[in-house]
Amino acid sequence: MRRVRARRAVSPRRTGAASLAVGGVLAGAVVATALLSLVWTPYPPEAVDTGAALLPPGGEHLLGTDRFGRDVLSRIMAGARVTLQAGVSAVVIAAAAGVPLGVAAAMAPPWLSRLVLRANDLVLAFPALLLCIMLSAVYGGSTLTAMAAIGIATVPLFARLARAAALPVLTSEYAAAARAAGRGRVAVAVRHVLPNIADVLIVQASVAFAIAILAEAALSYLGLGTQPPTPSWGRMLQEAQGLLSSAPLLSLWPGLAVAVAVLGFNLVGDGLRDLLDAGGVREG
Protein backbone atom coordinates (compact mmCIF):
# COMPACT_ATOMS: atom_id res chain seq x y z
CA MET A 1 0.00 0.00 0.00
CA ARG A 2 1.26 3.40 -0.84
CA ARG A 3 1.75 5.47 2.18
CA VAL A 4 0.73 9.04 1.92
CA ARG A 5 2.89 11.30 3.96
CA ALA A 6 0.93 14.17 5.34
CA ARG A 7 2.56 17.43 4.44
CA ARG A 8 2.75 19.58 7.47
CA ALA A 9 2.18 23.17 6.58
CA VAL A 10 4.44 25.55 8.47
CA SER A 11 2.21 27.44 10.84
CA PRO A 12 1.96 31.20 10.36
CA ARG A 13 2.91 31.65 14.00
CA ARG A 14 6.25 29.93 13.45
CA THR A 15 7.11 31.82 10.27
CA GLY A 16 5.91 34.96 12.03
CA ALA A 17 8.28 34.42 14.92
CA ALA A 18 11.15 33.73 12.52
CA SER A 19 10.44 36.86 10.46
CA LEU A 20 10.18 38.94 13.60
CA ALA A 21 13.45 37.58 14.96
CA VAL A 22 15.45 38.14 11.75
CA GLY A 23 13.79 41.49 11.10
CA GLY A 24 14.31 42.56 14.69
CA VAL A 25 18.03 41.81 14.47
CA LEU A 26 18.45 43.69 11.17
CA ALA A 27 16.33 46.70 12.13
CA GLY A 28 17.85 46.68 15.60
CA ALA A 29 21.32 46.74 14.09
CA VAL A 30 20.42 49.82 12.04
CA VAL A 31 18.98 51.59 15.08
CA ALA A 32 21.96 50.62 17.24
CA THR A 33 24.37 51.84 14.55
CA ALA A 34 22.58 55.18 14.32
CA LEU A 35 22.69 55.61 18.10
CA LEU A 36 26.33 54.56 18.30
CA SER A 37 27.25 57.02 15.54
CA LEU A 38 26.02 59.84 17.78
CA VAL A 39 28.82 59.18 20.25
CA TRP A 40 31.43 57.26 18.27
CA THR A 41 32.51 56.62 14.71
CA PRO A 42 35.96 55.27 13.73
CA TYR A 43 36.72 58.60 11.99
CA PRO A 44 34.77 61.85 11.77
CA PRO A 45 32.32 61.03 8.91
CA GLU A 46 32.93 64.33 7.12
CA ALA A 47 36.72 64.45 7.56
CA VAL A 48 38.48 64.75 4.19
CA ASP A 49 41.95 63.21 3.85
CA THR A 50 43.05 63.37 0.21
CA GLY A 51 46.22 61.48 1.06
CA ALA A 52 44.12 58.43 1.95
CA ALA A 53 41.69 58.49 -1.00
CA LEU A 54 40.15 55.30 -2.40
CA LEU A 55 41.83 52.92 0.01
CA PRO A 56 40.56 49.33 -0.32
CA PRO A 57 38.69 47.74 2.60
CA GLY A 58 40.79 46.44 5.46
CA GLY A 59 43.53 47.85 7.59
CA GLU A 60 42.77 51.10 9.35
CA HIS A 61 39.65 51.74 7.26
CA LEU A 62 37.48 48.65 7.60
CA LEU A 63 35.32 49.44 4.56
CA GLY A 64 37.92 51.59 2.79
CA THR A 65 37.71 55.27 1.90
CA ASP A 66 35.95 57.25 -0.83
CA ARG A 67 37.60 59.52 -3.37
CA PHE A 68 37.98 62.30 -0.81
CA GLY A 69 39.59 59.91 1.64
CA ARG A 70 36.55 59.89 3.92
CA ASP A 71 36.10 56.73 5.97
CA VAL A 72 33.24 54.70 4.43
CA LEU A 73 32.30 52.83 7.61
CA SER A 74 31.94 56.11 9.54
CA ARG A 75 29.80 57.54 6.77
CA ILE A 76 27.59 54.45 6.62
CA MET A 77 27.13 54.67 10.40
CA ALA A 78 26.23 58.36 10.30
CA GLY A 79 24.00 57.74 7.27
CA ALA A 80 21.82 55.46 9.40
CA ARG A 81 20.69 58.56 11.31
CA VAL A 82 19.19 60.26 8.24
CA THR A 83 17.55 56.98 7.26
CA LEU A 84 15.87 56.57 10.62
CA GLN A 85 14.88 60.25 10.73
CA ALA A 86 13.09 59.79 7.42
CA GLY A 87 11.32 56.68 8.64
CA VAL A 88 10.27 58.08 12.00
CA SER A 89 9.05 61.43 10.68
CA ALA A 90 7.12 59.82 7.82
CA VAL A 91 5.37 57.42 10.16
CA VAL A 92 4.64 60.11 12.75
CA ILE A 93 3.20 62.55 10.18
CA ALA A 94 1.21 59.84 8.44
CA ALA A 95 -0.18 58.30 11.62
CA ALA A 96 -0.96 61.64 13.28
CA ALA A 97 -3.00 62.77 10.28
CA GLY A 98 -4.15 59.45 8.86
CA VAL A 99 -5.46 57.63 11.92
CA PRO A 100 -7.85 60.36 13.17
CA LEU A 101 -9.00 60.89 9.57
CA GLY A 102 -9.66 57.18 9.09
CA VAL A 103 -11.47 56.71 12.40
CA ALA A 104 -13.53 59.86 11.82
CA ALA A 105 -14.43 58.59 8.36
CA ALA A 106 -15.56 55.29 9.85
CA MET A 107 -17.88 57.16 12.25
CA ALA A 108 -19.12 59.67 9.68
CA PRO A 109 -22.23 59.26 7.53
CA PRO A 110 -21.59 57.05 4.45
CA TRP A 111 -21.43 59.88 1.91
CA LEU A 112 -18.77 61.70 3.91
CA SER A 113 -16.91 58.48 4.50
CA ARG A 114 -16.89 57.78 0.77
CA LEU A 115 -15.65 61.31 0.09
CA VAL A 116 -12.70 60.74 2.43
CA LEU A 117 -11.88 57.53 0.58
CA ARG A 118 -11.96 59.34 -2.74
CA ALA A 119 -9.69 62.06 -1.41
CA ASN A 120 -7.39 59.29 -0.22
CA ASP A 121 -7.24 57.77 -3.68
CA LEU A 122 -6.39 61.16 -5.09
CA VAL A 123 -3.41 61.59 -2.76
CA LEU A 124 -2.37 58.02 -3.52
CA ALA A 125 -2.03 59.04 -7.18
CA PHE A 126 0.98 61.10 -6.10
CA PRO A 127 3.78 58.63 -5.35
CA ALA A 128 6.03 59.76 -2.48
CA LEU A 129 8.96 60.29 -4.80
CA LEU A 130 6.97 62.45 -7.20
CA LEU A 131 5.63 64.57 -4.34
CA CYS A 132 9.17 65.02 -3.04
CA ILE A 133 10.46 66.03 -6.46
CA MET A 134 7.64 68.55 -6.80
CA LEU A 135 8.30 70.06 -3.37
CA SER A 136 12.04 70.18 -3.93
CA ALA A 137 11.44 72.06 -7.19
CA VAL A 138 9.82 74.76 -5.04
CA TYR A 139 11.85 74.68 -1.84
CA GLY A 140 15.07 73.03 -2.98
CA GLY A 141 16.17 69.60 -1.86
CA SER A 142 16.66 68.98 1.86
CA THR A 143 16.06 66.29 4.46
CA LEU A 144 13.13 68.32 5.73
CA THR A 145 11.37 68.54 2.34
CA ALA A 146 11.92 64.82 1.84
CA MET A 147 10.50 63.91 5.24
CA ALA A 148 7.44 66.13 4.84
CA ALA A 149 6.68 64.81 1.35
CA ILE A 150 7.12 61.16 2.32
CA GLY A 151 4.91 61.72 5.36
CA ILE A 152 2.12 63.33 3.34
CA ALA A 153 2.26 60.58 0.74
CA THR A 154 1.89 57.96 3.49
CA VAL A 155 -1.21 59.53 5.12
CA PRO A 156 -3.72 57.72 2.84
CA LEU A 157 -2.30 54.30 3.75
CA PHE A 158 -3.00 54.94 7.43
CA ALA A 159 -6.36 56.59 6.84
CA ARG A 160 -7.64 53.75 4.70
CA LEU A 161 -6.43 51.07 7.09
CA ALA A 162 -7.70 52.86 10.21
CA ARG A 163 -11.13 53.25 8.65
CA ALA A 164 -11.33 49.60 7.57
CA ALA A 165 -10.19 48.39 10.99
CA ALA A 166 -12.46 50.78 12.91
CA LEU A 167 -15.68 49.79 11.12
CA PRO A 168 -16.12 46.37 12.77
CA VAL A 169 -15.22 47.83 16.18
CA LEU A 170 -17.91 50.48 15.84
CA THR A 171 -20.62 47.92 15.13
CA SER A 172 -19.57 45.81 18.12
CA GLU A 173 -21.85 45.52 21.12
CA TYR A 174 -19.49 47.18 23.58
CA ALA A 175 -19.14 50.22 21.36
CA ALA A 176 -22.93 50.41 21.10
CA ALA A 177 -23.20 49.96 24.87
CA ALA A 178 -20.72 52.77 25.46
CA ARG A 179 -22.71 55.04 23.18
CA ALA A 180 -25.94 54.06 24.92
CA ALA A 181 -24.34 54.82 28.27
CA GLY A 182 -23.90 58.36 27.07
CA ARG A 183 -20.26 58.43 26.03
CA GLY A 184 -19.46 60.91 23.29
CA ARG A 185 -18.09 60.00 19.88
CA VAL A 186 -14.58 61.11 20.70
CA ALA A 187 -14.56 59.14 23.94
CA VAL A 188 -15.66 55.99 22.13
CA ALA A 189 -13.01 56.53 19.48
CA VAL A 190 -10.26 56.95 22.05
CA ARG A 191 -11.37 54.39 24.64
CA HIS A 192 -12.66 51.61 22.39
CA VAL A 193 -11.65 52.05 18.77
CA LEU A 194 -7.98 53.02 19.10
CA PRO A 195 -6.92 50.16 21.42
CA ASN A 196 -8.63 47.68 19.13
CA ILE A 197 -7.01 48.85 15.92
CA ALA A 198 -3.57 49.49 17.43
CA ASP A 199 -2.13 46.13 16.33
CA VAL A 200 -3.08 46.66 12.69
CA LEU A 201 -1.60 50.15 12.82
CA ILE A 202 1.68 48.93 14.30
CA VAL A 203 2.06 46.47 11.44
CA GLN A 204 1.35 49.26 8.98
CA ALA A 205 3.82 51.54 10.73
CA SER A 206 6.74 49.17 10.23
CA VAL A 207 5.86 48.66 6.57
CA ALA A 208 5.50 52.42 6.08
CA PHE A 209 8.87 52.85 7.78
CA ALA A 210 10.47 50.61 5.17
CA ILE A 211 8.78 52.47 2.30
CA ALA A 212 9.99 55.78 3.72
CA ILE A 213 13.58 54.52 3.91
CA LEU A 214 13.45 53.49 0.24
CA ALA A 215 11.97 56.84 -0.79
CA GLU A 216 14.56 58.84 1.15
CA ALA A 217 17.39 56.79 -0.33
CA ALA A 218 16.04 57.30 -3.86
CA LEU A 219 15.68 61.05 -3.27
CA SER A 220 19.19 61.40 -1.90
CA TYR A 221 20.44 59.34 -4.84
CA LEU A 222 18.80 61.87 -7.16
CA GLY A 223 20.48 64.67 -5.20
CA LEU A 224 17.14 66.04 -3.96
CA GLY A 225 17.14 64.70 -0.42
CA THR A 226 19.81 65.14 2.21
CA GLN A 227 22.46 67.57 1.00
CA PRO A 228 26.22 67.15 1.41
CA PRO A 229 28.25 67.16 3.55
CA THR A 230 25.72 65.27 5.73
CA PRO A 231 26.25 61.62 4.81
CA SER A 232 23.29 59.70 3.41
CA TRP A 233 23.29 56.25 1.85
CA GLY A 234 21.56 57.24 -1.39
CA ARG A 235 23.99 60.08 -1.99
CA MET A 236 26.99 57.86 -1.22
CA LEU A 237 25.88 55.35 -3.83
CA GLN A 238 25.37 58.08 -6.38
CA GLU A 239 28.85 59.49 -5.75
CA ALA A 240 30.41 56.04 -5.96
CA GLN A 241 28.77 55.16 -9.27
CA GLY A 242 31.33 56.96 -11.39
CA LEU A 243 34.02 54.78 -9.83
CA LEU A 244 32.21 51.52 -10.54
CA SER A 245 35.04 50.07 -12.63
CA SER A 246 37.87 51.01 -10.24
CA ALA A 247 36.17 50.78 -6.82
CA PRO A 248 32.96 48.72 -7.15
CA LEU A 249 32.70 47.99 -3.43
CA LEU A 250 32.19 51.68 -2.78
CA SER A 251 28.76 51.37 -4.44
CA LEU A 252 27.94 48.13 -2.70
CA TRP A 253 28.18 49.24 0.96
CA PRO A 254 25.57 52.03 0.98
CA GLY A 255 23.26 50.02 -1.29
CA LEU A 256 23.54 47.04 1.01
CA ALA A 257 22.83 49.26 4.01
CA VAL A 258 19.56 50.45 2.44
CA ALA A 259 18.54 46.89 1.57
CA VAL A 260 19.29 45.63 5.11
CA ALA A 261 17.30 48.44 6.72
CA VAL A 262 14.29 47.96 4.42
CA LEU A 263 14.41 44.18 4.76
CA GLY A 264 14.58 44.50 8.54
CA PHE A 265 11.53 46.73 8.92
CA ASN A 266 9.54 44.75 6.33
CA LEU A 267 10.27 41.50 8.17
CA VAL A 268 9.26 43.04 11.49
CA GLY A 269 5.96 44.09 9.89
CA ASP A 270 5.39 40.64 8.36
CA GLY A 271 6.27 38.87 11.57
CA LEU A 272 4.00 41.04 13.71
CA ARG A 273 1.17 40.55 11.22
CA ASP A 274 1.47 36.77 11.40
CA LEU A 275 1.81 36.75 15.19
CA LEU A 276 -1.00 39.17 15.90
CA ASP A 277 -2.98 37.75 13.01
CA ALA A 278 -3.76 41.36 12.31
CA GLY A 279 -4.80 40.37 8.79
CA GLY A 280 -6.37 43.60 7.58
CA VAL A 281 -5.01 44.13 4.11
CA ARG A 282 -2.95 41.00 3.84
CA GLU A 283 -0.82 40.81 0.77
CA GLY A 284 1.15 37.72 1.60
Place this chain on the structure above:
Amino acid sequence: MIGHVLRAAGWLAASLALASAAVFACLQLLPGDPARVALGLNADPAALAELRSRHGLDRPAAVRYLEWAGGLPRGDFGTSHVTGLEVGPQIAERAGVTFWLVLGSLAVAVAVALPAGTAAAAARGRPLAGAVAVLSQVGVAVPAFLLGTLLTYALAVRAGWLPATGYTALGEDPGEWARRMVMPWLSLGLVQGAVLTRFTRSAFLRVLGEDYVRTARAKGVGRAGVLLRHGLPNAGVALLTVIGLQIGTLLAGTVVVERVFVVPGLGDLLLRGVSDRDLVLVQGVVVVMVAVVLAVSTLSDLLYKVIDPRLRSAR
Protein backbone atom coordinates in the same frame (compact mmCIF):
# COMPACT_ATOMS: atom_id res chain seq x y z
CA MET B 1 -21.92 47.63 -16.66
CA ILE B 2 -22.46 50.85 -18.60
CA GLY B 3 -23.36 52.52 -15.33
CA HIS B 4 -20.04 51.40 -13.89
CA VAL B 5 -18.14 52.78 -16.88
CA LEU B 6 -19.93 56.14 -16.73
CA ARG B 7 -19.44 56.49 -13.01
CA ALA B 8 -15.75 55.60 -13.31
CA ALA B 9 -15.32 58.10 -16.15
CA GLY B 10 -17.00 60.78 -14.06
CA TRP B 11 -14.74 60.15 -11.09
CA LEU B 12 -11.71 60.07 -13.33
CA ALA B 13 -12.58 63.47 -14.83
CA ALA B 14 -13.18 64.97 -11.38
CA SER B 15 -9.95 63.48 -10.04
CA LEU B 16 -7.97 64.82 -12.99
CA ALA B 17 -9.37 68.30 -12.43
CA LEU B 18 -8.57 68.19 -8.70
CA ALA B 19 -5.11 66.69 -9.21
CA SER B 20 -4.17 69.29 -11.80
CA ALA B 21 -5.38 72.04 -9.44
CA ALA B 22 -3.24 70.57 -6.66
CA VAL B 23 -0.17 70.44 -8.90
CA PHE B 24 -0.75 73.99 -10.07
CA ALA B 25 -1.23 75.24 -6.51
CA CYS B 26 1.92 73.49 -5.36
CA LEU B 27 4.16 74.81 -8.12
CA GLN B 28 2.67 78.22 -8.89
CA LEU B 29 1.23 79.42 -5.56
CA LEU B 30 3.56 77.90 -2.94
CA PRO B 31 6.72 79.57 -4.25
CA GLY B 32 5.06 83.00 -3.96
CA ASP B 33 6.44 84.56 -7.11
CA PRO B 34 7.15 82.22 -10.05
CA ALA B 35 8.97 85.01 -11.89
CA ARG B 36 11.48 85.32 -9.05
CA VAL B 37 11.97 81.55 -9.05
CA ALA B 38 12.78 81.70 -12.75
CA LEU B 39 15.12 84.69 -12.59
CA GLY B 40 16.65 84.25 -9.15
CA LEU B 41 16.62 86.29 -5.95
CA ASN B 42 18.72 89.18 -7.23
CA ALA B 43 16.75 89.69 -10.43
CA ASP B 44 16.40 93.13 -11.92
CA PRO B 45 12.89 94.55 -11.18
CA ALA B 46 12.40 95.55 -14.81
CA ALA B 47 13.23 92.03 -15.99
CA LEU B 48 10.82 90.60 -13.41
CA ALA B 49 8.03 92.88 -14.55
CA GLU B 50 8.73 92.05 -18.18
CA LEU B 51 8.60 88.28 -17.48
CA ARG B 52 5.41 88.67 -15.48
CA SER B 53 3.61 90.52 -18.23
CA ARG B 54 4.97 88.23 -20.98
CA HIS B 55 3.61 85.11 -19.24
CA GLY B 56 0.57 86.79 -17.75
CA LEU B 57 1.79 86.13 -14.20
CA ASP B 58 0.21 89.39 -13.01
CA ARG B 59 -3.27 87.97 -13.50
CA PRO B 60 -5.28 86.19 -10.74
CA ALA B 61 -4.23 82.61 -9.97
CA ALA B 62 -7.64 81.18 -10.85
CA VAL B 63 -7.47 82.65 -14.35
CA ARG B 64 -3.96 81.31 -14.85
CA TYR B 65 -5.01 77.87 -13.65
CA LEU B 66 -8.00 77.73 -15.98
CA GLU B 67 -5.89 78.83 -18.91
CA TRP B 68 -3.23 76.19 -18.16
CA ALA B 69 -5.69 73.38 -17.39
CA GLY B 70 -7.81 74.31 -20.41
CA GLY B 71 -4.80 73.75 -22.65
CA LEU B 72 -3.95 70.33 -21.20
CA PRO B 73 -6.51 68.28 -23.17
CA ARG B 74 -5.12 69.81 -26.38
CA GLY B 75 -1.56 68.93 -25.36
CA ASP B 76 -0.75 72.57 -24.60
CA PHE B 77 1.25 72.57 -21.38
CA GLY B 78 2.20 76.23 -21.41
CA THR B 79 5.52 77.96 -22.02
CA SER B 80 8.55 77.71 -19.76
CA HIS B 81 9.45 80.89 -17.86
CA VAL B 82 13.09 79.84 -17.93
CA THR B 83 13.80 78.61 -21.43
CA GLY B 84 10.86 80.21 -23.22
CA LEU B 85 10.19 76.86 -24.89
CA GLU B 86 6.81 75.20 -25.14
CA VAL B 87 6.53 72.36 -22.65
CA GLY B 88 4.06 70.17 -24.60
CA PRO B 89 6.41 69.13 -27.43
CA GLN B 90 9.20 68.31 -24.95
CA ILE B 91 6.87 66.01 -23.04
CA ALA B 92 5.60 64.38 -26.23
CA GLU B 93 9.16 63.72 -27.35
CA ARG B 94 10.06 61.98 -24.08
CA ALA B 95 6.81 60.16 -23.27
CA GLY B 96 7.47 57.30 -25.70
CA VAL B 97 10.80 56.47 -24.05
CA THR B 98 9.22 56.19 -20.61
CA PHE B 99 6.24 54.29 -22.01
CA TRP B 100 8.51 51.51 -23.34
CA LEU B 101 10.51 51.52 -20.12
CA VAL B 102 7.34 50.94 -18.09
CA LEU B 103 5.95 48.35 -20.49
CA GLY B 104 9.19 46.37 -20.66
CA SER B 105 9.58 46.44 -16.87
CA LEU B 106 6.00 45.26 -16.40
CA ALA B 107 6.66 42.40 -18.81
CA VAL B 108 9.75 41.40 -16.82
CA ALA B 109 7.81 41.69 -13.56
CA VAL B 110 4.91 39.51 -14.72
CA ALA B 111 7.28 37.00 -16.35
CA VAL B 112 8.97 36.62 -12.95
CA ALA B 113 5.93 36.84 -10.70
CA LEU B 114 3.52 34.46 -12.40
CA PRO B 115 5.75 31.36 -12.45
CA ALA B 116 7.42 32.15 -9.11
CA GLY B 117 4.15 32.89 -7.33
CA THR B 118 2.47 29.81 -8.80
CA ALA B 119 5.36 27.58 -7.86
CA ALA B 120 5.45 28.98 -4.33
CA ALA B 121 1.74 28.32 -3.87
CA ALA B 122 1.95 24.83 -5.37
CA ALA B 123 4.94 23.91 -3.23
CA ARG B 124 3.48 25.27 -0.02
CA GLY B 125 5.38 24.06 3.02
CA ARG B 126 8.33 22.77 0.96
CA PRO B 127 11.78 24.33 0.58
CA LEU B 128 10.95 25.80 -2.85
CA ALA B 129 8.17 27.91 -1.35
CA GLY B 130 10.51 29.08 1.38
CA ALA B 131 13.14 30.01 -1.18
CA VAL B 132 10.63 32.06 -3.18
CA ALA B 133 9.43 33.75 0.00
CA VAL B 134 12.96 34.73 1.02
CA LEU B 135 13.98 35.84 -2.47
CA SER B 136 10.86 37.98 -2.95
CA GLN B 137 11.31 39.50 0.50
CA VAL B 138 14.89 40.45 -0.37
CA GLY B 139 13.82 41.66 -3.83
CA VAL B 140 11.29 44.04 -2.31
CA ALA B 141 14.04 45.55 -0.15
CA VAL B 142 16.54 46.18 -2.94
CA PRO B 143 16.29 49.72 -4.28
CA ALA B 144 16.15 49.92 -8.09
CA PHE B 145 19.29 52.07 -8.16
CA LEU B 146 21.26 49.40 -6.28
CA LEU B 147 20.08 46.65 -8.63
CA GLY B 148 20.89 48.92 -11.57
CA THR B 149 24.38 49.52 -10.22
CA LEU B 150 24.97 45.80 -9.61
CA LEU B 151 23.74 44.94 -13.11
CA THR B 152 25.97 47.62 -14.62
CA TYR B 153 28.92 46.17 -12.78
CA ALA B 154 28.18 42.58 -13.79
CA LEU B 155 26.97 43.01 -17.37
CA ALA B 156 28.80 46.13 -18.50
CA VAL B 157 31.97 46.57 -16.45
CA ARG B 158 32.96 42.91 -15.92
CA ALA B 159 31.36 41.01 -18.80
CA GLY B 160 31.32 43.88 -21.26
CA TRP B 161 28.15 42.56 -22.89
CA LEU B 162 26.12 45.73 -22.66
CA PRO B 163 26.94 49.44 -22.74
CA ALA B 164 26.78 50.93 -19.22
CA THR B 165 24.76 54.00 -20.13
CA GLY B 166 23.42 55.85 -23.11
CA TYR B 167 20.41 55.54 -25.32
CA THR B 168 19.61 54.84 -28.95
CA ALA B 169 16.19 55.78 -30.29
CA LEU B 170 13.85 52.92 -31.17
CA GLY B 171 13.29 54.33 -34.66
CA GLU B 172 17.01 54.63 -35.32
CA ASP B 173 18.17 51.10 -34.56
CA PRO B 174 15.70 48.74 -32.82
CA GLY B 175 18.36 46.16 -32.00
CA GLU B 176 20.67 48.66 -30.34
CA TRP B 177 17.66 50.23 -28.59
CA ALA B 178 16.70 46.89 -27.03
CA ARG B 179 20.33 46.23 -26.01
CA ARG B 180 20.43 49.52 -24.16
CA MET B 181 17.04 49.01 -22.54
CA VAL B 182 17.81 45.54 -21.13
CA MET B 183 19.35 46.80 -17.90
CA PRO B 184 16.73 49.51 -17.23
CA TRP B 185 13.99 46.92 -17.82
CA LEU B 186 15.62 44.43 -15.48
CA SER B 187 16.36 46.99 -12.73
CA LEU B 188 12.79 48.14 -12.54
CA GLY B 189 11.13 44.87 -13.52
CA LEU B 190 12.86 42.49 -11.12
CA VAL B 191 12.13 44.68 -8.10
CA GLN B 192 8.51 45.03 -9.18
CA GLY B 193 8.44 41.30 -9.91
CA ALA B 194 9.32 40.59 -6.28
CA VAL B 195 6.31 42.64 -5.15
CA LEU B 196 3.99 40.93 -7.64
CA THR B 197 5.27 37.45 -6.70
CA ARG B 198 4.02 37.93 -3.15
CA PHE B 199 0.58 38.95 -4.38
CA THR B 200 0.37 36.12 -6.91
CA ARG B 201 1.29 33.58 -4.27
CA SER B 202 -1.30 34.76 -1.77
CA ALA B 203 -3.98 34.97 -4.50
CA PHE B 204 -3.29 31.32 -5.36
CA LEU B 205 -3.30 30.29 -1.71
CA ARG B 206 -6.61 32.03 -1.11
CA VAL B 207 -8.19 30.09 -3.97
CA LEU B 208 -6.72 26.77 -2.88
CA GLY B 209 -8.53 27.13 0.43
CA GLU B 210 -11.94 27.55 -1.25
CA ASP B 211 -14.70 24.94 -1.08
CA TYR B 212 -15.04 24.69 -4.84
CA VAL B 213 -11.39 23.76 -5.12
CA ARG B 214 -11.90 20.95 -2.61
CA THR B 215 -14.89 19.81 -4.64
CA ALA B 216 -12.82 19.85 -7.83
CA ARG B 217 -10.09 17.86 -6.12
CA ALA B 218 -12.66 15.41 -4.74
CA LYS B 219 -14.14 14.75 -8.15
CA GLY B 220 -10.68 13.88 -9.43
CA VAL B 221 -9.20 17.04 -10.91
CA GLY B 222 -5.43 16.94 -10.43
CA ARG B 223 -3.36 19.51 -8.56
CA ALA B 224 -2.10 21.07 -11.76
CA GLY B 225 -5.62 21.16 -13.17
CA VAL B 226 -6.91 23.02 -10.13
CA LEU B 227 -4.04 25.50 -10.25
CA LEU B 228 -4.66 26.16 -13.93
CA ARG B 229 -8.45 26.21 -13.92
CA HIS B 230 -9.12 27.99 -10.62
CA GLY B 231 -5.86 29.48 -9.48
CA LEU B 232 -4.67 31.23 -12.62
CA PRO B 233 -7.78 33.37 -13.31
CA ASN B 234 -7.84 34.53 -9.72
CA ALA B 235 -4.13 35.26 -9.70
CA GLY B 236 -4.64 37.17 -12.94
CA VAL B 237 -7.28 39.37 -11.35
CA ALA B 238 -5.04 39.94 -8.33
CA LEU B 239 -2.13 40.89 -10.57
CA LEU B 240 -4.28 43.33 -12.49
CA THR B 241 -5.38 44.99 -9.27
CA VAL B 242 -1.86 45.21 -7.96
CA ILE B 243 -0.51 46.62 -11.20
CA GLY B 244 -3.22 49.25 -10.94
CA LEU B 245 -2.04 50.06 -7.42
CA GLN B 246 1.66 49.87 -8.24
CA ILE B 247 1.69 52.00 -11.38
CA GLY B 248 2.57 55.08 -9.32
CA THR B 249 5.55 53.37 -7.70
CA LEU B 250 6.58 52.11 -11.12
CA LEU B 251 6.47 55.59 -12.66
CA ALA B 252 8.41 57.02 -9.73
CA GLY B 253 10.89 54.20 -10.31
CA THR B 254 11.40 55.27 -13.91
CA VAL B 255 12.70 58.63 -12.66
CA VAL B 256 15.43 56.86 -10.71
CA VAL B 257 16.25 54.27 -13.36
CA GLU B 258 16.40 56.89 -16.11
CA ARG B 259 18.96 58.71 -13.98
CA VAL B 260 21.01 55.54 -13.38
CA PHE B 261 21.22 54.63 -17.07
CA VAL B 262 20.93 58.14 -18.58
CA VAL B 263 17.74 57.28 -20.48
CA PRO B 264 16.15 60.44 -21.93
CA GLY B 265 12.58 59.85 -20.75
CA LEU B 266 10.04 61.89 -18.79
CA GLY B 267 11.88 61.34 -15.50
CA ASP B 268 15.06 62.78 -16.95
CA LEU B 269 13.07 65.76 -18.21
CA LEU B 270 11.48 66.19 -14.78
CA LEU B 271 14.86 66.24 -13.03
CA ARG B 272 16.17 68.74 -15.55
CA GLY B 273 13.16 70.88 -14.79
CA VAL B 274 13.95 70.72 -11.07
CA SER B 275 17.61 71.65 -11.48
CA ASP B 276 16.71 74.51 -13.86
CA ARG B 277 13.97 75.67 -11.45
CA ASP B 278 11.68 75.40 -14.47
CA LEU B 279 8.35 75.16 -12.63
CA VAL B 280 6.15 75.05 -15.72
CA LEU B 281 8.12 72.07 -17.03
CA VAL B 282 7.95 70.25 -13.67
CA GLN B 283 4.24 71.00 -13.46
CA GLY B 284 3.67 69.51 -16.92
CA VAL B 285 5.59 66.28 -16.32
CA VAL B 286 4.04 65.74 -12.88
CA VAL B 287 0.52 66.27 -14.18
CA VAL B 288 1.13 63.76 -16.98
CA MET B 289 2.43 61.15 -14.55
CA VAL B 290 -0.41 61.65 -12.08
CA ALA B 291 -2.95 61.49 -14.93
CA VAL B 292 -1.45 58.17 -16.04
CA VAL B 293 -1.66 56.81 -12.48
CA LEU B 294 -5.30 57.88 -12.16
CA ALA B 295 -6.25 56.54 -15.58
CA VAL B 296 -4.52 53.19 -15.09
CA SER B 297 -6.02 52.60 -11.66
CA THR B 298 -9.50 53.50 -12.93
CA LEU B 299 -9.00 51.15 -15.87
CA SER B 300 -7.76 48.25 -13.75
CA ASP B 301 -10.71 48.81 -11.42
CA LEU B 302 -13.13 48.55 -14.34
CA LEU B 303 -11.29 45.64 -15.94
CA TYR B 304 -11.55 43.48 -12.94
CA LYS B 305 -15.22 44.18 -12.71
CA VAL B 306 -15.47 42.94 -16.30
CA ILE B 307 -13.41 39.85 -15.55
CA ASP B 308 -14.92 39.05 -12.17
CA PRO B 309 -18.73 39.32 -12.29
CA ARG B 310 -19.00 38.95 -8.50
CA LEU B 311 -17.59 42.44 -8.06
CA ARG B 312 -20.16 44.10 -10.30
CA SER B 313 -22.96 43.88 -7.77
CA ALA B 314 -20.64 45.06 -5.02
CA ARG B 315 -22.27 48.42 -5.04
